[in-house]
Amino acid sequence: MYLIPPHKKQYRANLHCHSVLSDGHKTPEELKEMYKAEGYSILAITDHERPAQHQDLADEDFIMLTGYECYIRPHPKGAYDIYASDVHLNLFARDPMNLKMICFNDCYCRYVKRDNALDGLIRVGSERPREYNTEYINEYIRTAKEHGYLVAYNHPYGSMEDEKDIFSYEGLFSLEICNYGSYRTNYLEHCGALYDKILGKKMHLFCHAADDNHNSYPVDHPKSDSFGAFTMIIPDEFTYDGVINAMEKGEMYASMGPVFHEISLEDNKIHIECSDVAHIFVYMGSKKPKYLHAAEGEVLTSADLELDPNARYVRVSILDSKGRWADTRGFFPEEIGLASGAR
Numbered sequence: 001m002y003l004i005p006p007h008k009k010q011y012r013a014n015l016h017c018h019s020v021l022s023d024g025h026k027t028p029e030e031l032k033e034m035y036k037a038e039g040y041s042i043l044a045i046t047d048h049e050r051p052a053q054h055q056d057l058a059d060e061d062f063i064m065l066t067g068y069e070c071y072i073r074p075h076p077k078g079a080y081d082i083y084a085s086d087v088h089l090n091l092f093a094r095d096p097m098n099l100k101m102i103c104f105n106d107c108y109c110r111y112v113k114r115d116n117a118l119d120g121l122i123r124v125g126s127e128r129p130r131e132y133n134t135e136y137i138n139e140y141i142r143t144a145k146e147h148g149y150l151v152a153y154n155h156p157y158g159s160m161e162d163e164k165d166i167f168s169y170e171g172l173f174s175l176e177i178c179n180y181g182s183y184r185t186n187y188l189e190h191c192g193a194l195y196d197k198i199l200g201k202k203m204h205l206f207c208h209a210a211d212d213n214h215n216s217y218p219v220d221h222p223k224s225d226s227f228g229a230f231t232m233i234i235p236d237e238f239t240y241d242g243v244i245n246a247m248e249k250g251e252m253y254a255s256m257g258p259v260f261h262e263i264s265l266e267d268n269k270i271h272i273e274c275s276d277v278a279h280i281f282v283y284m285g286s287k288k289p290k291y292l293h294a295a296e297g298e299v300l301t302s303a304d305l306e307l308d309p310n311a312r313y314v315r316v317s318i319l320d321s322k323g324r325w326a327d328t329r330g331f332f333p334e335e336i337g338l339a340s341g342a343r
């Protein structure tokens with residue numbers, strides 16, 4: 001069976017992006033043009049607490065996903081504290097015209113450019129002051145799901161949450177394993193180790209990567225936050241519904257540069273084909289991943305490795321000579337027919 005099928009087209013997506021509707025510096029039109037020119041096919045402009053649809057910018061080669069980024073902080077009015085942990089979630093709308101605001105709270109609209117469009121949006125869920133605790137955050141996620149959103153967990157390093165808190169959230173569909181806007185400031189926001197712990201808890205989260213660009217610097221500046229991390233989505237059909245369905249089914253992978261051409265599985269053997277990389281890893285929830293390292297000055301483009309018969313899950317990562325990762329989601333034994341799934 002294929003974990004990454006060789007015959008299906010992969011579409012490059014930036015699933016996390018800010019425009020002038022909140023604290024970004026580019027207009028939605030500029031963002032669409034710059035990402036399309038760079039070879040992207042999908043863009044989600046996810047402004048802070050500002051649902052917006054940009055379907056007028058979509059064309060037959062480019063899909064604009066509707067969504068927004070929400071956050072919940074310990075301060076009763078949501079004030080920013082550089083030392084306090086918080087939670088940021090990206091909401092992706094199943095229906096491109098869904099602009100429902102989840103648990104509206106005016107204190108959290110500090111980054112939003114206020115306009116009539118915002119005031120006219122439908123509000124759902126409790127509007128009591130937000131509470132930074134598991135019960136409230138799970139209520140928020142549940143409300144967002146009930147109202148047609150897929151909910152992703154953003155930049156775990158940048159949010160500084162305790163791992164136990166992350167493990168207690170219910171209903172998330174994907175972990176932002178790399179957030180480039182955060183990564184370029186700390187080189188730590190590639191969170192493969194956290195993703196392994198999440199999978200080890202049998203939490204069925206996929207993973208994706210995104211720029212979270214605000215474009216405070218031009219794209220050719222060393223501090224640019226565009227084009228550093230993306231998600232490859234592999235839909236059955238290149239439509240809004242096709243892309244959302246692929247995301248919901250985990251038919252995607254995260255990358256900072258390298259790409260997978262194929263991953264297939266036969267019996268207990270995994271076959272991987274990819275762009276030029278220096279390292280290939282298969283993580284299985286044990287202390288000993290399987291791996292290949294390229295010899296000095298050489299590259300790897302494929303690997304054939306034997307899976308551990310007791311694998312708790314299987315996920316593949318590749319790392320190139322520039323330190324850029326690509327990561328598949330975790331596949332659990334029962335969904336890929338591994339013997340360990342029967343135990």
Ligand SMILES: [Zn+2]
Nearest residue numbers: 069088154155
């Ligand atoms: Zn954020």
Ligand SMILES: [Zn+2]
Nearest residue numbers: 016018069212
């Ligand atoms: Zn953001």
